[in-house]
Amino acid sequence: xxxxxxxxxxxxxxxxxxLHTYEVSGISQDMSFLEMLDVLNEQxxxxxxxxxxxxxxxxxxxxxxxxxxxxxxxxxxEVTTTCQLHMRSFKDGETxxxxxWRASAFPVIKxxxxxxxxxxxxxxxxxxxxxxxxxxxxxxxxxxxRDKAMRAFNVATCIGCxxxxxxxxxxxxxxxxxxxxxxxxxxPQGQPERWDRVVDMVGQHDxxxxxxxxxxxxxxxxxxxEIPLDVISQLNKDLRTAMKHGH
Amino acid sequence: xxxxxxxxxxxxDEPSPGQYDDAAxxxxxxxxxxxxxxxxxxxxxxxxxxxxxxxxxxxxxRRKLSIIIVGTGxxxxxxxxxLGEAGYNVKSxxxxxxxxxAHSIAAQGGINAAKNYKxxxxxxxxLFYDTVKGGDYxxxxxxxxxxxxxxxxxxxxCVAQGVPFAREYGGLLDNRSFGGxxxxxxxxxxxxxxxxxxxxxxxxxxxxxAAGTVEEFTRHEMLEVIVADGxxxxxxxxxxxxxxxxxxxxxxxVLASGGYGNVFFLSTNAMxxxxxxxxxxxxxxxxxxxxxxxxxxxxxxxxxxxxxxKLTLMSESLRNDGRIWVPKKKEDCxxxxxxxxxxxxDYYLERIYPSFGNLVPRDIASRQAKxxxxxxxxxxxxxxxxxxxVYLDFKDAIERLGEDAVREKYDNLFDMYERIxxxxxxxxxxxxxPAVHYVMGGLWVDYDLQSTIPGLFVTGEANFSxxxxxxxxASALMQGLADGYFVLPHTIRDYLADGPFDKIDESHEAVxxxxxxxxxxxxxxxxxxxxRSVDSYHKELGHIMWEYCGMERTAEGLRxxxxxxRELKADFWSNLKVLGSADTLNQSLEKAGRVADFIELGExxxxxxxxxxxxxxxxxxxxSQTEDGEALRHDDEFAYVAAWEFTxxxxxxxxxxxxxxxxxxxxxxxxxx
Numbered sequence: 039x040x041x042x043x044x045x046x047x048x049x050x051x052x053x054x055x056x057l058h059t060y061e062v063s064g065i066s067q068d069m070s071f072l073e074m075l076d077v078l079n080e081q082x083x084x085x086x087x088x089x090x091x092x093x094x095x096x097x098x099x100x101x102x103x104x105x106x107x108x109x110x111x112x113x114x115x116e117v118t119t120t121c122q123l124h125m126r127s128f129k130d131g132e133t134x135x136x137x138x139w140r141a142s143a144f145p146v147i148k149x150x151x152x153x154x155x156x157x158x159x160x161x162x163x164x165x166x167x168x169x170x171x172x173x174x175x176x177x178x179x180x181x182x183x184r185d186k187a188m189r190a191f192n193v194a195t196c197i198g199c200x201x202x203x204x205x206x207x208x209x210x211x212x213x214x215x216x217x218x219x220x221x222x223x224x225x226p227q228g229q230p231e232r233w234d235r236v237v238d239m240v241g242q243h244d245x246x247x248x249x250x251x252x253x254x255x256x257x258x259x260x261x262x263x264e265i266p267l268d269v270i271s272q273l274n275k276d277l278r279t280a281m282k283h284g285h
Numbered sequence: 286x287x288x289x290x291x292x293x294x295x296x297x298d299e300p301s302p303g304q305y306d307d308a309a310x311x312x313x314x315x316x317x318x319x320x321x322x323x324x325x326x327x328x329x330x331x332x333x334x335x336x337x338x339x340x341x342x343x344x345x346x347r348r349k350l351s352i353i354i355v356g357t358g359x360x361x362x363x364x365x366x367x368l369g370e371a372g373y374n375v376k377s378x379x380x381x382x383x384x385x386x387a388h389s390i391a392a393q394g395g396i397n398a399a400k401n402y403k404x405x406x407x408x409x410x411x412l413f414y415d416t417v418k419g420g421d422y423x424x425x426x427x428x429x430x431x432x433x434x435x436x437x438x439x440x441x442x443c444v445a446q447g448v449p450f451a452r453e454y455g456g457l458l459d460n461r462s463f464g465g466x467x468x469x470x471x472x473x474x475x476x477x478x479x480x481x482x483x484x485x486x487x488x489x490x491x492x493x494x495a496a497g498t499v500e501e502f503t504r505h506e507m508l509e510v511i512v513a514d515g516x517x518x519x520x521x522x523x524x525x526x527x528x529x530x531x532x533x534x535x536x537x538x539v540l541a542s543g544g545y546g547n548v549f550f551l552s553t554n555a556m557x558x559x560x561x562x563x564x565x566x567x568x569x570x571x572x573x574x575x576x577x578x579x580x581x582x583x584x585x586x587x588x589x590x591x592x593x594x595k596l597t598l599m600s601e602s603l604r605n606d607g608r609i610w611v612p613k614k615k616e617d618c619x620x621x622x623x624x625x626x627x628x629x630x631d632y633y634l635e636r637i638y639p640s641f642g643n644l645v646p647r648d649i650a651s652r653q654a655k656x657x658x659x660x661x662x663x664x665x666x667x668x669x670x671x672x673x674x675v676y677l678d679f680k681d682a683i684e685r686l687g688e689d690a691v692r693e694k695y696d697n698l699f700d701m702y703e704r705i706x707x708x709x710x711x712x713x714x715x716x717x718x719p720a721v722h723y724v725m726g727g728l729w730v731d732y733d734l735q736s737t738i739p740g741l742f743v744t745g746e747a748n749f750s751x752x753x754x755x756x757x758x759a760s761a762l763m764q765g766l767a768d769g770y771f772v773l774p775h776t777i778r779d780y781l782a783d784g785p786f787d788k789i790d791e792s793h794e795a796v797x798x799x800x801x802x803x804x805x806x807x808x809x810x811x812x813x814x815x816x817r818s819v820d821s822y823h824k825e826l827g828h829i830m831w832e833y834c835g836m837e838r839t840a841e842g843l844r845x846x847x848x849x850x851r852e853l854k855a856d857f858w859s860n861l862k863v864l865g866s867a868d869t870l871n872q873s874l875e876k877a878g879r880v881a882d883f884i885e886l887g888e889x890x891x892x893x894x895x896x897x898x899x900x901x902x903x904x905x906x907x908x909s910q911t912e913d914g915e916a917l918r919h920d921d922e923f924a925y926v927a928a929w930e931f932t933x934x935x936x937x938x939x940x941x942x943x944x945x946x947x948x949x950x951x952x953x954x955x956x957x958x
Contacts (some may be wrong), residue, residue, distance in 0.1 A: 050869060068589040068707075076594055076820070081817045083873065091872055093382065095555040100480055101386045101690045122704050147526055148870040155503070158383050162495040166488035167447045171367040171770050174438070175446035178402065184487025191449035191474055194481060198385055227447050248672060272714045 039065040067126040091151040102197030107137040112201035141202040156246040163242035164235040190224040202257035208249030213257035216269030233280035303637030308896035318943035323732040325428035328949040340782035347372035351535040358387035360745025362486035369493030392479025392866035393600035396762040398436040398779035420753020421902040446485040463758035513795035517741035528868035544746035550827020552721035559879035571736040573926040574729035574749035577894035582722030583650035600609040606682035625767025678714035725752040733776035744768035754902025815860030
């Protein structure tokens with residue numbers, strides 16, 4: 039395959055940045071999208087142009103590091119991570135536009151790399167269960183109904199990639215937030231801190247500059263782990279309950 | 286039930302390997318290591334004894350003590366959470382943009398624990414026994430027993446943190462069984478156990494960040510360890526965003542920096558996984574133990590072409606239901622597998638190892654897959670001269686359990702396979718081939734997880750101690766969390782009881798020297814201005830390592846590899862091309878440092894492999910096999926840990942041997958037939 043790539047280049051956070059056009063040829067359908075960029079980078083390096091900086095690590099769809107807007111969609115046209123997107127999803131001769139995540143709470147560091155530290159700070163504000171090491175009760179002493187465990191697992195699969203934020207016209211991280219609130223809120227172990235958790239996490243979310251949720255649903259549509267939209271309903275419900283009880 | 290046979294029963298007419306020293310001239314022999322600091326006495330009491338004897342640090346004094354932890358995977362994240370919670374000042378470093386992205390997150394299958402919830406004969410002793418046997422009697426008995434002992438607490442801890450393990454209908458925890466064992470002791474969260482355990486450790490750590498006991502440094506790469514007055518006292522790290530070279534000092538340093546499988550270029554490791562933290566420590570005096578012990582994972586998606594940047598494994602748990610086969614006839618290899626009748630299929634693992642069948646340990650499953658492909662019965666596309674693939678077939682499982690049940694068990698794994706290969710595994714058998722997955726070698730540590738540099742502790746995959754020459758499935762997660770949550774916090778307090786140590790500052794000679802060496806190296810990479818990219822060197826190194834120091838090795842091949850690596854190293858330092866500058870994010874520069882260290886490590890791995898003229902665990906020395914082609918160990922010659930000391934200049938490395946002594950378990954030749 040031969041492709042035309044329009045890629046966002048930005049030297050650092052202070053730079054304005056712009057789209058640059060590159061041609062690549064000899065791309066095989068079996069390559070992942072990132073392997074295609076590896077090919078381009080080898081080409082750039084050989085020509086004396088600095089390779090394009092982009093984030094990736096596990097390249098098996100689980101670490102959540104990769105973060106590209108491809109033709110305006112986070113992770114591109116398939117419901118998956120960029121590292122698991124393969125070139126068979128594109129056509130020979132196509133022009134592909136590649137940009138970094140778009141959100142003011144995710145400032146660009148360089149080229150396609152953004153800073154998602156805000157997600158860590160949201161977790162620090164309450165996205166955990168306070169269990170000190172070494173004194174946990176016997177694991178089977180608290181049974182967890184299977185459906186609750188399944189629900190908790192299904193939303194705990196969030197990889198924290200930030201695609202939900204990049205997809206949202208408001209730049210809201212409500213899906214990320216809702217996934218964690220739901221994961222911990224479904225489990226008996228998560229109950230004691232449940233109401234404080236939701237208030238603190240929502241407060242941090244807003245403080246970081248993420249926008250509010252207006253139920254557009256682009257987040258769930260873009261989520262590579264298919265976190266369902268109803269975690270946001272759960273988030274709102276928990277928040278209302280918490281407020282009602284004066285948390 | 287078949288079991289192992291005593292080594293003295295083995296029948297082979299080969300001369301004793303004692304008369305060989307394949308690696309003569311490539312190393313010098315140093316003093317043996319005699320004391321590993323493991324307590325004496327009955328094995329079941331040793332850890333309790335050590336914990337009791339380890340001195341205490343009172344809570345008020347903990348605030349005065351500082352700990353650096355490099356790496357935020359299961360071992361590093363768990364240690365940061367636990368030590369922060371205990372009240373020490375912890376500084377945590379990772380090269381990723383968030384601690385949550387460490388590669389432990391990619392582990393799929395599960396975590397072992399001797400809970401005996403199934404009442405199927407499991408116990409701490411049996412988990413210990415299976416692990417030592419599975420490691421081909423090349424791990425340390427005391428360490429492995431401790432691992433089995435604390436495994437029970439790990440599950441309790443993780444459940445308390447909200448890790449959503451699989452449950453049965455009654456709400457209790459579910460288990461499954463994994464390769465190499467005959468009991469169900471593996472706890473899992475679908476095919477994403479590593480992710481859930483890591484998120485648990487990460488959240489516990491973030492809680493401490495909020496509490497102010499842990500300070501995080503993400504996008505920071507450790508490039509040097511500071512050894513002052515004989516103790517590890519800090520690190521030099523590069524801020525990967527600004528390029529700033531930073532000095533961080535502390536009372537003690539912990540490396541939890543993972544494994545070095547990326548020395549092979551293609552592996553299941555994350556792209557950024559590297560050996561630099563460990564290798565820099567090795568160059569400063571920490572011994573590197575058993576570097577040639579590489580685990581090859583049997584169920585990986587085969588390579589599709591030259592562009593390949595990494596390999597993706599399919600969880601070993603698939604072997605519970607999938608049946609592995611190749612066509613009996615070579616001419617069938619290009620056929621649609623669905624058109625090959627049952628009588629023309631060779632379910633070779635079930636044939637050769639009837640009692641374990643598809644659940645034989647990883648090294649055996651891997652080697653047999655290679656044998657089938659070497660015989661010309663591999664399937665899938667031609668890569669080089671071979672078809673490198675065997676079938677992993679779910680047809681029978683789908684017939685037996687129904688497609689829905691199979692989907693519920695393995696859903697995400699099947700989806701991932703389809704995404705990568707473009708084939709639907711519910712309809713066509715999966716294709717798998719072995720790939721580099723995990724390294725059992727690593728920095729040498731004593732029973733306290735302390736390296737040969739005082740004050741430098743090493744945990745998880747970065748150390749060598751628990752897995753021997755092969756690692757059973759679901760035991761890596763167990764070790765990472767055991768070290769981080771339950772072992773290190775006790776042993777490190779004994780060390781810290783002597784602290785705080787004399788204050789040192791940036792003007793200390795050791796700091797100045799470490800900083801200068803980092804800065805000089807970076808300048809060197811940027812100034813060579815040659816013609817070849819870092820990746821091209823990495824790929825070439827990987828080819829050499831896989832070809833000559835992979836699953837099967839010969840003395841001749843290893844010697845050749847050493848020469849090739851030495852040439853590659855010379856070329857690297859004269860012909861490398863790294864563009865950009867040092868004072869911004871520069872991914873080529875980061876890779877250059879890592880590949881430089883991989884090249885040196887690769888040479889040591891080959892020397893270690895050359896020295897070890899026996900087949901055991903993940904490696905098969907062609908010179909050492911039984912009449913029917915099975916791996917043949919030589920306990921009389923090689924029941925030792927090879928701990929290598931770094932030497933400057935052209936001096937060969939120094940080999941220190943630590944004898945492996947088994948008192949609670951009898952050394953036997955492994956057999957799964």
